Amino acid sequence: MTGLxxxxxxxxxxxxxxxxxxxxxxxxxxxxxxxxxxxGAKDYKLTHAGPPIEWGRMSGPLRGAVIGAALYEGWxxxxxxxxxxxKSGEIEFEPNxxxxxxxxxxGVISPSMPVIVLKDRKYGNKTFSLLNEGIxxxxxxxxxxxxxxxxxxxxxxxxxxxxxxxxKEVKKEKEGxxxxxxMSQALHMGDxxxxxxxxxxxxxxxxxxxxxxxTGISKGSLVEAYNFMNKNNFTFLGFAMAAAKAMALAAHNIxxxxxxxxxxxxxxxxxxxxxxxxxQWFTAPAPVPKGVWxxxxxxxxxxxxxxxxxxMETAGIGGFAMAASPAIVSWVGGSxxxxxxxxxxxxxxxxxxxxxxxxxxxxxxxxPTGVDIRKVVKTGITPTINTGIAxxxxxxxxxxxxxxxxxxxMFKEALKVFAERHGV
Amino acid sequence: xxxxxxxxxxxxxKEILDEEETGVIGKPVxxxxxxxxxxxxxxxxxVVTRKNVRAPINIxxxxxxxxxxxxxxxxxxxxxxxxxxxxxxxIDLRNADIYRQSLLGDTGLHLKSALFKMRxxxxxxxxxxxxxxxxxxxxxxxxxxxxxxxxxxxxxxEEKFNPVEVKEILGNLVGLGPGFTPTGDDFIRGFLIIxxxxxxxxxxxxxxxxxxxxxxxxNWASAKLIIHEQNLSTDEFTWGAVSSLLxxxxxxxxxxxxxxxxxxxxxxxxxSMGVFTAIKLISSRLNVKIRDLDILNNLPG
Numbered sequence: 001m002t003g004l005x006x007x008x009x010x011x012x013x014x015x016x017x018x019x020x021x022x023x024x025x026x027x028x029x030x031x032x033x034x035x036x037x038x039x040g041a042k043d044y045k046l047t048h049a050g051p052p053i054e055w056g057r058m059s060g061p062l063r064g065a066v067i068g069a070a071l072y073e074g075w076x077x078x079x080x081x082x083x084x085x086x087k088s089g090e091i092e093f094e095p096n097x098x099x100x101x102x103x104x105x106x107g108v109i110s111p112s113m114p115v116i117v118l119k120d121r122k123y124g125n126k127t128f129s130l131l132n133e134g135i136x137x138x139x140x141x142x143x144x145x146x147x148x149x150x151x152x153x154x155x156x157x158x159x160x161x162x163x164x165x166x167x168k169e170v171k172k173e174k175e176g177x178x179x180x181x182x183m184s185q186a187l188h189m190g191d192x193x194x195x196x197x198x199x200x201x202x203x204x205x206x207x208x209x210x211x212x213x214x215t216g217i218s219k220g221s222l223v224e225a226y227n228f229m230n231k232n233n234f235t236f237l238g239f240a241m242a243a244a245k246a247m248a249l250a251a252h253n254i255x256x257x258x259x260x261x262x263x264x265x266x267x268x269x270x271x272x273x274x275x276x277x278x279x280q281w282f283t284a285p286a287p288v289p290k291g292v293w294x295x296x297x298x299x300x301x302x303x304x305x306x307x308x309x310x311x312m313e314t315a316g317i318g319g320f321a322m323a324a325s326p327a328i329v330s331w332v333g334g335s336x337x338x339x340x341x342x343x344x345x346x347x348x349x350x351x352x353x354x355x356x357x358x359x360x361x362x363x364x365x366x367x368p369t370g371v372d373i374r375k376v377v378k379t380g381i382t383p384t385i386n387t388g389i390a391x392x393x394x395x396x397x398x399x400x401x402x403x404x405x406x407x408x409x410m411f412k413e414a415l416k417v418f419a420e421r422h423g424v
Numbered sequence: 425x426x427x428x429x430x431x432x433x434x435x436x437x438k439e440i441l442d443e444e445e446t447g448v449i450g451k452p453v454x455x456x457x458x459x460x461x462x463x464x465x466x467x468x469x470x471v472v473t474r475k476n477v478r479a480p481i482n483i484x485x486x487x488x489x490x491x492x493x494x495x496x497x498x499x500x501x502x503x504x505x506x507x508x509x510x511x512x513x514x515i516d517l518r519n520a521d522i523y524r525q526s527l528l529g530d531t532g533l534h535l536k537s538a539l540f541k542m543r544x545x546x547x548x549x550x551x552x553x554x555x556x557x558x559x560x561x562x563x564x565x566x567x568x569x570x571x572x573x574x575x576x577x578x579x580x581x582e583e584k585f586n587p588v589e590v591k592e593i594l595g596n597l598v599g600l601g602p603g604f605t606p607t608g609d610d611f612i613r614g615f616l617i618i619x620x621x622x623x624x625x626x627x628x629x630x631x632x633x634x635x636x637x638x639x640x641x642x643n644w645a646s647a648k649l650i651i652h653e654q655n656l657s658t659d660e661f662t663w664g665a666v667s668s669l670l671x672x673x674x675x676x677x678x679x680x681x682x683x684x685x686x687x688x689x690x691x692x693x694x695x696s697m698g699v700f701t702a703i704k705l706i707s708s709r710l711n712v713k714i715r716d717l718d719i720l721n722n723l724p725g
Contacts, residue, residue: 378556380686412682419551
């Protein structure tokens with residue numbers, strides 16, 4: 001101890017944690033196959049969204065993504081074989097967060113998938129994420145038919161190669177592509193940077209297109225790659241998630257800090273990390289989101305919440321910045337007044353207002369940043385986030401988008417362990 | 425008129441309403457955004473709340489209305505055939521479930537054994553709750569100073585089950601500190617529910633205050649809440665903690681006690697400190713050593 005009371009220690013630690021979270025400066029610096037650029041990635045190992053889970057307890061969409069990844073890697077010839085392999089224990093499963101990686105929805109990263117590499121210029125950490133496949137029938141929502149697998153291969157062979165050449169061109173001029181200014185600007189253009197990346201995707205393309213054109217890659221591939229990214233409003237999601245992971249990681253492992261540095265779901269469980277409690281998981285059953293459904297689907301089709309994408313709220317944007325994004329309610333449901341209320345409610349459980357992520361509608365106040373587990377337990381208010389909704393059966397894909405409120409139990413448990421470990 | 429539906433009606437409220445004729449039955453005396461306190465013509469308290477915590481004296485309603493915008497103080501509260509009308513608020517009472525507080529049955533466990541089973545978790549629960557007491561406002565700090573003094577006096581009593589002395593010390597805390605239900609009152613409520621529940625289990629005397637005394641020091645609604653609590657009528661979270669304690673269920677106790685902090689500005693926290701103080705007093709009387717139950721050092725200030 002330093003002579004400070006525990007409350008002073010917590011205050012000091014939390015101040016430092018959120019300062020680091022806000023000052024983190026993630027740059028996109030590389031892209032490559034996971035087994036080449038992401039430490040820990042290897043054959044017969046899949047990392048996934050959320051807290052740890054074994055095959056027997058995996059939800060439908062996560063199982064679907066595992067089956068799809070096994071087919072994509074060529075570890076199995078067909079879904080039945082893939083399922084048998086997954087069940088046999090021959091495939092190792094581990095959370096993305098154990099490798100400073102994040103993936104949306106099922107978030108499965110296999111060794112031959114291209115992953116985006118970010119470097120935090122301020123604190124030196126590297127983080128990783130996936131390229132976005134688009135919406136609907138995609139691997140991250142548990143779909144794995146030929147169309148899905150063909151797209152994944154195209155992403156690897158064409159989009160991945162184009163982006164790899166692009167970032168090399170960028171690095172001839174500068175250290176990498178700065179992502180925080182894009183996110184900050186997108187918040188002023190109607191994105192909340194979790195479920196709406198319309199502005200961010202445009203800004204990102206504007207930033208990288210000149211470098212893409214200098215790569216010397218064939219015009220056909222460039223046009224294909226550009227059109228794919230341009231048509232997909234979620235192109236920036238993977239970059240934003242890796243950036244948010246870098247921010248949250250910068251706030252991790254600060255002694256006495258009660259700030260949550262991971263909040264994530266695997267479709268069965270929801271889990272958090274707390275800065276001063278290291279990589280200890282605190283989990284609870286994942287809730288089913290309330291949503292807006294794609295035609296032909298309803299709540300009865302929905303899987304409980306899934307994905308590492310709540311890293312956006314962990315870093316102070318996404319659902320926490322809904323007031324910046326009135327149009328988001330057409331995608332996730334609710335009303336514009338709800339969007340504003342949600343942001344205002346999140347101020348009650350966060351430590352500070354972000355220095356760089358500001359919300360025009362709230363007179364440019366900073367977004368609510370740094371979920372403090374003390375405030376969650378004290379107020380009974382838990383994080384409310386925006387999310388995509390996967391079908392509960394493997395092989396189908398996305399059925400809607402919506403809003404989900406985290407259960408309080410894991411925050412209570414984390415606070416108990418904090419009290420046990422640090423005493424008063 | 426704004427219409428809302430009642431989700432739960434506490435048994436105590438149901439009994440009051442069953443005895444009343446239709447027509448004017450009382451007046452709202454305190455109105456907050458989420459809660460209305462009604463004084464009935466028979467001097468009973470009914471609490472109408474949008475919050476999720478149930479209690480024998482509560483009507484829990486669904487809806488998002490700010491009560492301050494539709495109810496004025498001291499206007500008539502009318503009981504209709506199927507509803508309760510408070511100003512411009514109409515509460516549909518049909519289809520509401522009745523909330524019954526469970527009885528303090530025989531758990532088959534001696535109190536000393538139950539407390540012994542709790543010896544590790546109670547101290548940890550206190551530590552956990554005290555981390556949440558980060559309000560260092562001077563008005564609260566002054567109240568905590570007095571509470572600390574009172575707790576110390578009680579711990580130093582030679583006869584720790586002597587209700588007369590305990591009552592005298594607690595009486596000085598009535599109306600103490602800030603808040604609609606003052607910090608001292610909240611502490612007393614938490615203390616009395618545990619002290620009286622455990623005393624009854626051991627055949628000891630309970631501590632009770634009469635309304636006239638309380639009204640010399642605090643407001644009517646807060647006095648009524650103390651009276652309900654001393655008669656073992658409380659919110660479901662506190663009751664869950666009491667029941668878990670008597671069953672020697674440490675995990676249950678921890679979960680219930682950590683439901684209290686969101687109540688009020690500091691009411692839930694202050695009440696939980698009363699709970700811990702009573703546990704310490706009674707366990708010390710029964711020679712059960714509860715680890716790390718250091719109330720005095722866990723109060724702010």
